[in-house]
Amino acid sequence: MSFPILSAQDAAALINDNDAIGFSGFTPAGAAKAIPSALADRAEKEHAEGRPFKVGVVTGASTGDSLDGRLARADAISWRTPYQSNKYLRQAINSGQTRFFDMHLSTLPQSIRYGFLGALDWCVVEASAVTVDGKIIPTTSVGASPTFCGAAKKILIELNRFHPPALAGLHDIYEPADPPHRLPIPLLNCSDRIGTPHIQVDPSKIVAIVETNLPDECGGFSPSDATTQKIGKNVAEFLAAEIRAGRIPKEFLPLQSGVGNIANAVLAAIGEHPDIPAFEMFSEVIQDSVIALIRSGKCRFATGTSLTLSPDLLKTVYDDLDFFKSRILLRPQEITNNPEMVRRLGIITINTAIEVDLFGNVNSTHVMGSSMMNGIGGSGDFTRNGYISIFTCPSLAKGGKISPIVPLVSHMDHSEHSVQVVVTEQGVADLRAKTPHERAALIVDHCAHPQFRPQLHAYFEAVKDGHIPQSLAAAFAMHAQFLKTGDMQGVDWAAYGLV
């Protein structure tokens, strides 16, 4: 038995209006590229000829422009979950053109198996190899692909020759059984292998293979600056002090780190700190800074669900694949983000906030409470279950017009019950075992920018009553001021009845 080889156009022609598709991809790494692009072309043609054509799109997390960007620009996405980071798709979501629901990434695979999202017509998965008996080797991410392959009625494979055959062995595929038959995940260490190096599918479901040779559409990151470096140093010094105090074991614990410039700077600072021993990572995304830490020996092992590297850096990894294959392992997001694993391993979690309020609640998703940025991603999976949960953000945004430290977050993703430590370039607020009053003082005095401290103090001193002191009338006054004047400064608290 072998599989038909089709062009991307011919493969896309098999897909019907209204089909639900699970695409591989967690970040641009390992995302399907040729078929979604061809599908966008097809949608544009159908629309030009007056016919409806939209599909439901499920992925591991965000993807590359060939998937979310192309399909969004073609107005071809009827609904989308669980996460995205593409500006065109974001516009479609915020305008109501695309139905989007934002999910904890660890729950996506089981929600599909449980039938909560309806049936999947297709799985479109990028592979570095496939065998006639249905063994698929993924490329640079695993994400939710094993579940999509199992749940979908039909499978299309993008066989991407850009990736070397030696990639086989970089993945560990394990999918839990569903309740009432689920067993403990038998993973005790970051480097344990508990599954197979391939996704096993029923070969009769593989409709066709599309051959490609396409790099991942990963952008680079902007270099760190004084602010992100200071945030990194503050996190590293906090962790070193916790080791010294005996509250983190002296052998240290695995790290999870979010994505982006702050995360890169934080990891670099942890790597440089003399009092933090060599460590392991148990994270979602293995990004640029991790590669240097592995080369230097500071990071002994990194497991995640995607290898999201700048193109040039990925090339250096492929040039040295034997070295990295004993130090990097990719797993399904249902394992990397699983509460069972995060709590058992005692992962130290470090994620980035859009806003933090006086009581330690965190907004990770919505600008001014309404406009979706990307989604909650794995931040909830990790934060809620971490050994210590840390959120980072700069103390100023928009050139000083916005304070990410606000009286009340305009959307809440992580509550005061789960957020333990807040870090800006100004300092560290350790919220553990603190009352709301104490948290407010720590967050304003240690984390807010000095230019916003008097305004925040004025609010807090006017609303001292209650376990969580606040004025529902004035809680969003800084947001209202920004919407009115373009600057969160200059709130007249007296106008809100506060003195």
Added chain:
Amino acid sequence: MSFPILSAQDAAALINDNDAIGFSGFTPAGAAKAIPSALADRAEKEHAEGRPFKVGVVTGASTGDSLDGRLARADAISWRTPYQSNKYLRQAINSGQTRFFDMHLSTLPQSIRYGFLGALDWCVVEASAVTVDGKIIPTTSVGASPTFCGAAKKILIELNRFHPPALAGLHDIYEPADPPHRLPIPLLNCSDRIGTPHIQVDPSKIVAIVETNLPDECGGFSPSDATTQKIGKNVAEFLAAEIRAGRIPKEFLPLQSGVGNIANAVLAAIGEHPDIPAFEMFSEVIQDSVIALIRSGKCRFATGTSLTLSPDLLKTVYDDLDFFKSRILLRPQEITNNPEMVRRLGIITINTAIEVDLFGNVNSTHVMGSSMMNGIGGSGDFTRNGYISIFTCPSLAKGGKISPIVPLVSHMDHSEHSVQVVVTEQGVADLRAKTPHERAALIVDHCAHPQFRPQLHAYFEAVKDGHIPQSLAAAFAMHAQFLKTGDMQGVDWAAYGLV
């Protein structure tokens, strides 16, 4: 070796001002009684003589009046965690007299072991038996007692003869190792035993035994009424429909249920539904309604961390202890509430909300955003990790002056990402795979009371823009209206700039 027998007064005299004490108790069940009462007497005397006397109080969850009530009235609690439900203590917390921090109950034991709450000077634990080599048999709850016993420098035991010696075997004590040495919790079924029937302590830490004969201070519940019965029926019918649709396995799944009148009515309705098979419970609190379900065979097995029964009902259980010991098992709260267990077993979670907003965010803790009611308890542990998470509330409160369905919750404990189903006596809103716009329509039309629907529709139709449509200026207008007039009705949206 045997242990000194002291009076409660003499035991309380050993405790110093500023000591931190871990007391047994999860609800009034199994809570220490004699020593905290004597400690309250002592605090009053010390205060009368002009000396400071306050202690830090940690328990499993809430307790009885002899503990939280007596100590709060004596102004003897400097700080308190993780949960409470006593009106005097609530006043002390909301006035700032007592420092309180609200915690997910599953995280309390490890937070103590990790050193995040500081050292414990004492553990005061109620026991039904104790041996010279330090084996303690708890009474009607386990809670966090194993951890308190292990972490505290010194132990005082209230040996309570009210409970029969045959209670031995009702408990299964298992405490996980801490990272990086933690192993999978080896529990696969509700009825599995994975630990010992006793808490093993270092006998040299046992300072004294106080002999008592005191019933638990559990109140009864008010009988169900038409509203709670209808909520119960709506939940039961929703679950039966999910079984029929194949989204819940036909053998059903374990249930977790919160505490109180609604929870009792919900369990009764599930028990009566002909299409729901006999089930097991994996919950925090085993309360009155469960006993009838066990006797009828509808509940095959119930495991929890406390047996919180009305006094007369507990007596009937003790009269039939052999029957119940093969059908009830008490575990530490670190196991009953553990995310690992909740997700693995696929628990269906049912908890009660104070407020629910248009997008499915839930307030479980704070009245009007400021005033602490009880605490988050285990609702976060269960909701986030459940197979299906359900929140219930009546559609009206305060004689119709308050709508628990509001534009935006005034405090958020459970975000839209974790709340899947909302049920009132009006109906059911199934939020799975729904966008915020769709959720708002479902919640208003299926769950809000008809008398509030026009006002909620008027808000929602005026703020249609954005992924989460809302007006930060008007989101709390119904709360403001209530604070001003005593009634959430009659909001003038135009005054908030909405048309």
